[in-house]
Amino acid sequence: MATITRIVTGYPARAVRTSEFLYIRNLRPDRWPAGDPELVYAAGTFGDCDESPTKQLIVARRDDPQWARYFELCFAKRPAEELYDLRKDPAQTHNVAGQPEYAAARLRLRGRLEGWMKETGDPRAARAAVQSSCWICIPRLRRSAVSGARRRTCTAALSGPC
Numbered sequence: 001m002a003t004i005t006r007i008v009t010g011y012p013a014r015a016v017r018t019s020e021f022l023y024i025r026n027l028r029p030d031r032w033p034a035g036d037p038e039l040v041y042a043a044g045t046f047g048d049c050d051e052s053p054t055k056q057l058i059v060a061r062r063d064d065p066q067w068a069r070y071f072e073l074c075f076a077k078r079p080a081e082e083l084y085d086l087r088k089d090p091a092q093t094h095n096v097a098g099q100p101e102y103a104a105a106r107l108r109l110r111g112r113l114e115g116w117m118k119e120t121g122d123p124r125a126a127r128a129a130v131q132s133s134c135w136i137c138i139p140r141l142r143r144s145a146v147s148g149a150r151r152r153t154c155t156a157a158l159s160g161p162c
Contacts, residue, residue, distance in 0.1 A: 011026075011028065011031050011032070011033045011048070012026075012027040012028055012124055013025065013026045013027060013033070013078075014027065014113055014117060014122070014124070015113070016109050016112055016113045016116070017086075018109070019086070020085070020086055020087060020105070021083060021084065021085060021086060021105055021109060022082075022083070022084040022086060022092055023081070023082070023083050023105075023106065023109035023110065023112075023113060024078075024081070024082040024083075025080070025081060025110070025113055026078045026079065026080055026081070026082065027124050029077060029078055029079055029080045030077070031077070032046070032075070032077060033048070033075075033077070033078055034046040034048050034049040034074065034075045035047040035048035035049060037075070045059060046059065046075050049074070049075070055074075058070050058071050058074055058075070059071070059075070062075075073093060079095065079097065079098075081097045081106065081110070082095045082097055083095060083096050083097040083102055083105065083106050083109070084096065085102070
């Protein structure tokens with residue numbers, strides 16, 4: 001069950017993986033990837049992550065220095081770019097995107113990902129779409145079976161401004 005908020009927004013991210021690297025572009029790093037940390041309706045805290053004894057333990061001990069790293073890995077907000085060196089870090093727990101020695105790989109993979117997004121018509125490829133706070137307002141990729149035209153939908157009338 002996804003977290004239920006005033007406007008269901010989701011967590012947009014795209015990635016490209018090679019034999020050497022995993023590059024992740026978090027398109028809205030201001031959002032919580034595992035859901036809202038507050039108790040929201042029936043979904044609970046971090047409602048996009050299923051309930052489990054492990055989740056309960058990590059969330060309960062998030063301020064404990066021994067457990068803080070696990071909380072960060074599981075539930076914390078993510079930076080706009082993540083890069084993992086799969087040969088040195090197969091568990092993908094150490095983001096090297098900000099390290100100068102990885103700048104060339106980061107830029108190469110960013111370009112590859114952006115090219116793929118444009119080539120496939122990804123609605124988040126346009127900068128305005130990335131900044132949109134309501135993914136439902138982005139034109140859908142499917143065409144209407146009746147008219148063949150792209151449909152543009154927004155639930156603003158139902159859930160407040162997008």
